[in-house]
Amino acid sequence: MPLSREKIAATAIRLADAHGLDGLSVRRIAKELGVGPMRLYDYVLNRSELLDLMVDVVYARIAEAGQRSEWRARVLAVAHATRDAALDHEWFSDLLGGRPHLGPHALAVGEATAAALSQAPGVRGIDDLQRALGALNAFIIGAVRREVTERRTTRSTGTDEAAFQASLGPYLTRMLKTGRYPTVARLVIDGAHLNAEETFDHNLTTVLDGITSRPRT
Amino acid sequence: MPLSREKIAATAIRLADAHGLDGLSVRRIAKELGVGPMRLYDYVLNRSELLDLMVDVVYARIAEAGQRSEWRARVLAVAHATRDAALDHEWFSDLLGGRPHLGPHALAVGEATAAALSQAPGVRGIDDLQRALGALNAFIIGAVRREVTERRTTRSTGTDEAAFQASLGPYLTRMLKTGRYPTVARLVIDGAHLNAEETFDHNLTTVLDGITSRPRT
DNA sequence: TATCTGTGTATACACCGTACGGTAGCGAGA
DNA sequence: TCTCGCTACCGTACGGTGTATACACAGATA
Structure with a gap:
């Protein structure tokens, strides 16, 4: 097993999943x-x-969601796949939009999302x-980033309200x-009970409807 | 001049503006x-x-934009102030949404944006x-992050198309x-000529219109 | 066999965040 | 006035980082 970019990326991803980006050092991967x-x-x-290598491996998984034919289904699938990937690999959200x-x-x-969006109604020219x-x-x-950081803090503090108030309190x-x-x-105080995926989906359709100039259903 | 949190934050911000977050070390600030x-x-x-200290100093500037009375004007002002702040302090966008x-x-x-949004039509309950x-x-x-990273790459490569193709090419x-x-x-190839602020404003109103359930004008 | 080439390794450097121990100054009590 | 204790300050040191560079060694070629 002669070592390769793929092998390196795979173990790097495994380490980053376990210990975060801060815990990922070249020395540790090598060890x-x-x-x-x-x-x-x-x-x-x-x-x-x-x-970059690690990021692209994750994108490979996301790309599989871009196979749908209908434009809206494809955009939704890619968006949800991105969210899923970021929840599986939280370090991914740290890199998202960073470079x-x-x-x-x-x-x-x-390409998949751009091609899909170009078929959306209300998207006329290249501008x-x-x-x-x-x-x-x-x-x-932004949504993925927010959700991941939120998850991190509630995990470090605990979802219990008393524990929450004790740590942030x-x-x-x-x-x-x-x-x-x-x-x-x-x-x-009141707003902790919303389902995260539902919220993501709701806001995603809001944005999509805004783009296509159609009122929200 | 006895040294204080404010003084430390101020020089840290100055250094981060000049050399980025990577170039910002405790040792360097101290020196x-x-x-x-x-x-x-x-x-x-x-x-x-x-x-966190540095970030909150920047937020102080943004908070000044949240004084407007009409809800939409306030939201727009805060959003644009955030964008302006991030363009002035690019490291701010690296931290945005991170913690x-x-x-x-x-x-x-x-508080300012939440209170403003609660007065928007179409926003009924706390959910x-x-x-x-x-x-x-x-x-x-997301928008600010994207714009900053884009600015960074075009700065490092040069906006000239030939230079661009030479570096990324x-x-x-x-x-x-x-x-x-x-x-x-x-x-x-074709899409580089859009004005950034205009695009930001356009998409911001798209999102806002989506939230308030009104079709885009 | 001798030399050359390329590949894997170990050392070394500059830097990082920060734990820790010491010290100097100063106000309060004897 | 002298001394004690405390606080604020500071330098050194440790374990880590990414990576440049010098080195050792194997295999191929002359």
Whole structure:
């Protein structure tokens, strides 16, 4: 088993899944592979190129969702696949939107969604397409990022309200008790019960409807 | 001048503006202040708390835009202020959505936009508000992030098409020449002339219109 | 056999965040 | 006034990072 970019990327992904991006070091990957650290630089230029590699592996999974024929189904599938991938690999959301994703599979995903959107009603010229793609991708990136960070904090604090108030409490509950942030306080207290996927889907259709100029059903 | 959290945050911001987040180290800030590195830990718990500090300073500027009375004007002002802040402090976009922003000024911004959105037509209960806020923030985060990374790459490559093709070319142009990504290719070639702020504003109103269930004008 | 080439490895460097121990100054009590 | 204790400050040191570079060694060729 002579070591390859794929093998390196796979173990890097496994480590990043387990310990996050901060816990992912070249030395550690090498140790996991039973190799000296410098060995990796024969297959990869940088640490950042290694990250690009990992990202594109994830995009490969997302690209499989872009096979649908009808434009709206395809966009929905890609968006949900991106969300699923980010929930499986939380480090992916840290990289999302951070640098341009130009790997072959990332480009394939971009092509699939762009082609789909170009068939949407209300998207007339290439300028429309550019804008629509920007809006859609912006929403996906932001929504996924938000959801992942939210998951991280609730995991570190616990979903239990008492535990939550105990960890964030010394600061956040004091802040909210000042009465200066009534709406935020109401959201924090009452608004925890929404289903995440449902919210994502709801807002996604909102954005899509906005793009296609049709009122929400 | 006895050193303070504000002073530390200010020089940290200055350094981050100049050299990016990667070029921002505790040691460097300390050296800039003419102090030993450990000196900062008397004012700040972690490097990450220092980042939180910097972020909240930026939010203070954004919060000033949340003073308008009419809900839509307020949302627009906050969104544009966020974008402006991120363009002035590109590192801010790296942190955007990365961890929960709970500083007093960040909370003030959250309160301002939440209160504004709660007055929007089509936002009925607190669940509607939660969703609407999620959609809006997701868009802002994603859009700003995208724009900043785009600015970075065009700055590092140069906006000149020849220079662009020379730097990304060996890889990207080869990829695009394969014909597997026709729509992306069309976007890259034809779609560079759009005004960024206009696009942001356009998509922002698209999202807002989607939230308020009204068709785009 | 001697040399050359290329591949895998170990060492080394500059830097990072930060734990820790020490010290100097200063206000309070004897 | 002297001393004690405490706080605020500071330098050093440790374990880690990415990666440049020098080296060892195997296999191929002259």
